Amino acid sequence: MKNIKTITFHNAYNYGAMLQTYALQSKIKNLRYETEVINFLSEKLEKDYEVKFFNFSNGVKKFISSLTSYSIRKKRAEIFEKFLREKIKLTEKRYLTIEELRKDSESFDICITGSDQVWNPAIVYSPAYFLDFGNKKMKRISYAASFGQEKILKEYEEKVGEHLKKFDYISVREKSGINLVKELSGKYAVQVLDPVFLLSKNEWRKLENNIVKDFGLEDGYILIYSMEKNPLVMEIAEKLKKYLNKPIVVIHSSYGIMTQIEILKSKNINIPVAGPQEFVTLFANADCIVTNSFHGTAFSIIFDKPFLSVPHSTRNTRLQSILELLKLEKRFVSIDDRNLSGKELFNKAKLKDKNTNLLLQNEIKKSEEFLISTIEN
Numbered sequence: 001m002k003n004i005k006t007i008t009f010h011n012a013y014n015y016g017a018m019l020q021t022y023a024l025q026s027k028i029k030n031l032r033y034e035t036e037v038i039n040f041l042s043e044k045l046e047k048d049y050e051v052k053f054f055n056f057s058n059g060v061k062k063f064i065s066s067l068t069s070y071s072i073r074k075k076r077a078e079i080f081e082k083f084l085r086e087k088i089k090l091t092e093k094r095y096l097t098i099e100e101l102r103k104d105s106e107s108f109d110i111c112i113t114g115s116d117q118v119w120n121p122a123i124v125y126s127p128a129y130f131l132d133f134g135n136k137k138m139k140r141i142s143y144a145a146s147f148g149q150e151k152i153l154k155e156y157e158e159k160v161g162e163h164l165k166k167f168d169y170i171s172v173r174e175k176s177g178i179n180l181v182k183e184l185s186g187k188y189a190v191q192v193l194d195p196v197f198l199l200s201k202n203e204w205r206k207l208e209n210n211i212v213k214d215f216g217l218e219d220g221y222i223l224i225y226s227m228e229k230n231p232l233v234m235e236i237a238e239k240l241k242k243y244l245n246k247p248i249v250v251i252h253s254s255y256g257i258m259t260q261i262e263i264l265k266s267k268n269i270n271i272p273v274a275g276p277q278e279f280v281t282l283f284a285n286a287d288c289i290v291t292n293s294f295h296g297t298a299f300s301i302i303f304d305k306p307f308l309s310v311p312h313s314t315r316n317t318r319l320q321s322i323l324e325l326l327k328l329e330k331r332f333v334s335i336d337d338r339n340l341s342g343k344e345l346f347n348k349a350k351l352k353d354k355n356t357n358l359l360l361q362n363e364i365k366k367s368e369e370f371l372i373s374t375i376e377n
Contacts, residue, residue: 243342
C-alpha cells in the first residue's frame with residue numbers, strides 16, 4: 001500500500017493551520033491510504049508561536065501585555081498541543097533541518113505539500129515545503145499550496161522556480177498562484193479548495209465537545225471571530241444581539257489587557273482559551289456569525305450558517321475569492337452597511353444564490369478529483 005506523507009504548518013497554534021492539516025489527513029485516510037504528517041519544525045514558526053512570560057521584543061506595551069496574557073496563551077498552547085497529539089498522526093521522528101529529512105526520506109512513495117502559505121518566503125522559506133527531499137521516484141504533489149501574495153521576493157524567484165519544476169502535480173489555493181507557478185517554472189497549476197471543505201459538516205461535527213453546554217449557550221448565540229480589533233465587527237454584532245435577543249460570544253480575541261477589559265465591560269462572553277475542537281463546536285452551533293477571517297467564513301459556509309464577512313484591514317483576497325466563487329458576495333460587509341438595522345443585517349446574513357450549494361459541491365468534487373487522480377495516477 002502506498003504510504004503518503006504530507007508537510008505543512010501543522011504546529012502553528014492557529015485554527016486555520018491546524019484544522020486544514022487535520023482535514024487533509026482525514027480525507028486521505030477516508031480514501032483508505034496510510035498517511036502521516038512529517039513532523040518538520042521550522043525554527044521561525046517555532047519562535048513565532050513560542051509562549052514567553054517575558055517578551056521584550058516589541059516595546060513596553062507588548063511587554064505588559066505579555067505578562068497579563070501569559071496564562072491564557074499557555075493554556076491555549078496546551079489545548080492545541082493536545083489536539084495535535086490526539087487527532088493528527090505525525091511521523092515518530094521530529095525533523096529540525098532539511099538535511100535530517102533528506103536522510104530518512106529515500107523510501108517515501110508520495111509526498112504532498114500544502115495547504116497554508118507554505119510557499120511564502122516572507123513567512124518562512126525552507127526547501128522542505130517544496131519537497132526538496134526523497135528520491136527521484138517519489139511523487140511530488142502540492143494541494144492548495146499558497147504563496148500568500150501575487151509576487152514573491154525577488155531573491156527567491158530562481159530557486160522557487162527550480163523547486164517547482166520537480167513537481168509531478170501542482171494545485172494552489174488562490175487564482176493568482178496559477179499565474180505565479182507558470183511565471184516561475186513554466187508548469188501548469190490548478191486551483192482547488194482549502195482542505196477544510198473536503199470534509200462534510202457531519203464529519204466536522206464529530207469533533208464537537210461540551211463548550212456550548214459549559215457556557216450555558218444552548219439557547220443560541222451570535223459568534224464573533226475576528227483576526228484583529230475592529231469596531232465594525234462589534235457594531236454589527238451588537239445590532240444583531242438586539243434584534244435576535246441572543247448573547248454575543250467572542251472567540252480568539254486579542255489577549256491584551258485593555259481588550260479584555262473592554263469585553264468584560266460589554267458583558268459579552270469571551271472565550272480566549274479555545275482550541276480547534278472548541279472552534280468547530282462554536283461555529284457548528286451559532287445562530288449567526290460575524291467574522292473577518294477566511295477560515296471563519298469557510299466554516300460558516302460548511303455549517304450553512306447566516307454570516308457576515310467584515311473586511312480585514314490588510315487581508316481580503318482569499319475571503320472575497322471564496323464569496324465570489326460561491327455567489328455569496330452580498331454577505332461581504334461594506335461601510336454603508338453600518339446604517340442597516342439588526343433585522344436588515346440578519347436578512348443580509350442569510351442572502352444566498354440559488355446556485356450556491358451546487359457551486360460548492362462542484363468545487364468540492366473538482367478538488368477531490370485532483371487529490372484522488374494525482375495519488376492514484
